[in-house]
Amino acid sequence: MPDPLFADNLAKSIRERRPRAIARGISLIENDDPAATDLLKRLFPHTGQAKIIGLTGAPGAGKSSLTDKLAQVYVERCQRVGIIAVDPSSPFSGGAILGDRIRMPKLATHPNVFIRSMATRGNLGGLARATTEAVLLLDAAGYDVVIVETVGVGQDEVDIVKAADVTVVVVVPGMGDDIQSIKAGIMEIGDVFVINKADRDGVERTQMELEALLELAVRADGWRPPIVRTVATATPPVGVEDLAAAIARYLSFVTAHPEVRAERRRRILERRIIELIRDRILSHIWQQALRDGRLKDTIERIQNRELDPYTLVDYIVRKSLKEPPPGS
């Protein structure tokens, strides 16, 4: 049974922005520890203040560098910045292989900056949920800006960036096939587009392709996503201030259209609730099924095609729910 005092104390330390408490809290979230829910219940009332920036793009687009340089811009403006770097999971090691990737050392040790890598463990998904909750935690801890950086291809990643207040999609010149893939996956959720590594050949063509794609995607909210060119690794970095300005413009646009903002936040919240229900119920029901010693035999019967999985699922659902769906 979770100790309510433990959650109280941890929530208090997180609200005081103690890095070790924040790290501890995120670990509880990552490990799906029962104490995480207690903690989040306490932190939730203090959320809703941070600007949440989702930043995504294909592997190799330079997202980490861009994230770090963008964070630097906010830090110079005396803002507190949290960074969540979402790594694709390693199904074998179960950990964030890229977690040890080298980021800007100056930034990582800055007192107003908190950086954390996250990866999923196990099969039951939950990366989107864990990331969203880590963002919530940093929001409650009083970070003014939270940047969530993720590789933009899978559905998990789409869900993660959809939960941000503003979504930045990063492309690089000469992606060829890649722009097609990104287009399908994530193109239409970008509020701001960045052509990073804009000193490379092909930048004009990429700009034209991007413009053509954006031409096609008419948004319901009337916003026209700007395209910003950056060279994040240049000294000094090129275009990163412009990126911050484009992000600020979109956030002003949203503030000026409260119905757009309310609708977006509402969708985000509904999705979060659905995910919470899913995670809570699924692990519980599966644990129950595993405790029922017959599951192993049943799976063997399915493997032998004596039974089909749909009939088993009907049975489990009927047994678990107070009001099972009709037909099961």
Place this chain on the structure above:
Amino acid sequence: MPDPLFADNLAKSIRERRPRAIARGISLIENDDPAATDLLKRLFPHTGQAKIIGLTGAPGAGKSSLTDKLAQVYVERCQRVGIIAVDPSSPFSGGAILGDRIRMPKLATHPNVFIRSMATRGNLGGLARATTEAVLLLDAAGYDVVIVETVGVGQDEVDIVKAADVTVVVVVPGMGDDIQSIKAGIMEIGDVFVINKADRDGVERTQMELEALLELAVRADGWRPPIVRTVATATPPVGVEDLAAAIARYLSFVTAHPEVRAERRRRILERRIIELIRDRILSHIWQQALRDGRLKDTIERIQNRELDPYTLVDYIVRKSLKEPPPGS
């Protein structure tokens, strides 16, 4: 209420490999139509015969071309081949934008070949489930080989290729950062590796990097994944017969180690059951919650921070489950 005769007739037509019936069946699966479950119950006893090949890699690795040329090899051996191309979803249009991508016209119209693009719709995930079920359907329809082609970054994609009998990971020379990303996401689930576009500069370096990575990842089953070089777009294609041979070697290895195969199939089945339970229960509970008129007000109260989502989820879970988890 689904009509059992409809499912009977459709299952029969699918077993006769009628393309329109197959396409219809996959659409039911994609749309999560209640009739899909009836259909799959009928088809399931006839599954387990096809060789299921998962093929994955970064955007731009040439997966479509490679899939088509590999299919060609099997077709020339008088095998029936089904191809499922998984497209990242388009959250706005809700459809497979890449679905109309141009594939080998000769292959697409061959009577022994069935090609289908799939994309996810909506928020509740389900792409992995839908893809797995479409594969099941093609298996029941008597396709000897089913190739599932997917972009290899997100968790969904990892789940999809994990459900195959053999997993092929495609890289290209000079990926740089990309090999790192792929490594984290999917490297360790590859049974066979392909360096496609092997006529490009940097092929030796990519080979060395791959070998070094494979050196690190010792597999529990003792298999050492081979690396095959291909140029899928050459005329004639280079290395694709070698790829088919490498796939065959792995499948023989698995057959010679029945415990490896049984364990793999068992894990796949368990995952499928978990996904089915999740999708069934989640959509049902959410529908119930939506019918309860107070949900909208409750969400508004959460948006105003008067209530937190965890307390709401506790309430919904307690109300829905016969035996709610302790602490809720």
